[in-house]
Amino acid sequence: MSSVFEVRGGNRLKGDIIPQGAKNEALQIISAVLLTPEKVVISNIPDILDVNLLIELLGDAGVKINRKDRATCEFQADNIDSAYLESAEFKKKSGRLRGSVMMAGPLLARFGKAYIPKPGGDKIGRRRLDTHVIGFEKLGAAFAYDNDDNYFRLESNGGLKGAFMLLDEPSVTGTANIVMAAVLAQGTTTIYNAACEPYLQQLCKMLNSMGAKISGVGSNMLIIEGVSSLKGCSHAMLPDMIEIGSFIGLAAMTQSEITIRNAGVQHLGVIPDKFRQLGIQLEIRGDDIYIPQQDSYEIQTFIDGSILTIYDHPWPGFTPDLLSIVLVVATQAKGSVLIHQKMFESRLFFVDKLIDMGAQIILCDPHRAAVIGLGRQHKLRGITMSSPDIRAGVALLIAALSAEGKSTIHNIDQIDRGYQYIDQRLRNLGADIKRV
Structure with missing residues (x-):
């Protein structure tokens, strides 16, 4: 009851x-900790179900989590359990949480493969994942859908490569996911019709402080020069x-x-x-x-x-x-x-x-x-x-x-x-x- x-x-x-702290920023920012093996400290985290589930999911996947208090958390993704990411338990748990799709970009960028559950979350109409997937494909990822377990698989054999893309809609989560994949890709990625919400500006600011090279932040054209690795950082949410x-x-x-x-x-x-x-x-x-x-x-x-x-x-x-x-x-x-x-x-x-x-x-x-x-x-x-x-x-x-x-x-x-x-x-x- x-x-x-x-x-x-x-x-x-x-x-x-x-x-x-902003819920919609949290889901992107917290997923971005997967992009580096170094420590990332995030503050002003909202203590709400969707965010706590995502933190728990990262912990299950091998991210070290040290919650100093309900609003501040230290993450270190230096030992990710890739077998867990293919397990039935991960599929079940990530399927409950809309925000888990945000892990795909960082995992693809750093480990060359990612899995996306069919989205859960709010019943407010269809929310397409096309923007995310098409963006990953432009960067060179191969995409397959597994009918048996309602799962999308993404793999980048040979690594991701920068590309020009014009998004079909300025999706906030789609833009964020593609940006997180592109920061570690080889070469330059240009995303036109990118979302420019404050949450996304915050994500770009955080990634730049980790050593990424993103320009055009706040506009609808983002230019990302890929780098080989990112370092840790501290970030306060809006x-x-x-x-x-x-x-x-x-x-x-x-x-x-x-x-x-x-x-x-x-x-x-x-x-x-x-x-x-x-x-x-x-x-x-x-x-x-x-x-x-x-x-x-x-x-x-x-x-x-x-x-x-x-x-x-x-x-x-x-x-x-x-x-x-x-x-x-x-x-x-x-x-x-x-x-x-x-x-x-x-x-x-x-x-x-x-x-x-x-x-x-x-x-x-x-x-x-x-x-x-x-x-x-x-x-x-x-x-x-x-x-x-x-x-x-x-x-x-x-x-x-x-x-x-x-x-x-x-x-x-x-x-x-x-x-x-x-x-x-x-x-x-x-x-x-x-x-x-």
């Missing part, structure tokens, strides 16, 4: 909250921008005064502006974000008076992970907005729960929802619901915290996969939330 959250909404919250966006939305929905400390403001891109378009006041104070208590917030229109549309787009556009949050926050605003989720086709299906709570939302199709803000004239009401994926889970949690009465949220393992000690941290702000 997995645990549930019981939430009694309506409390105004107050205080400071510090965002965790704060999680999805958590930061979630806390901004939470403050507005619950009419709370909250300061988000150490928010890595320079790496947030358009996120603060998107929340301002919903009418939410926020002040940047150094590296903190202060959200004052607001009785109401009004969605802006476009300059010609037409209804605002908020859609996701690869960086530096708006991240798809925050659209669920924006949608929930819009339900209590004054005014209307169209939310257009382009990248994943089933991320908006959680709106039926919000409609049950009293929100005015028209789900136009799997990609678009029109939200008619209630302007706080009617509070949402608490219901029993289940979390379909990490981000919708937190969106529903925010709705519950602003609703009247008691809400029960099932399947909260989905929330725990992406947010560390979320109930405890919200209680510190005055939320009425229990894990049962």
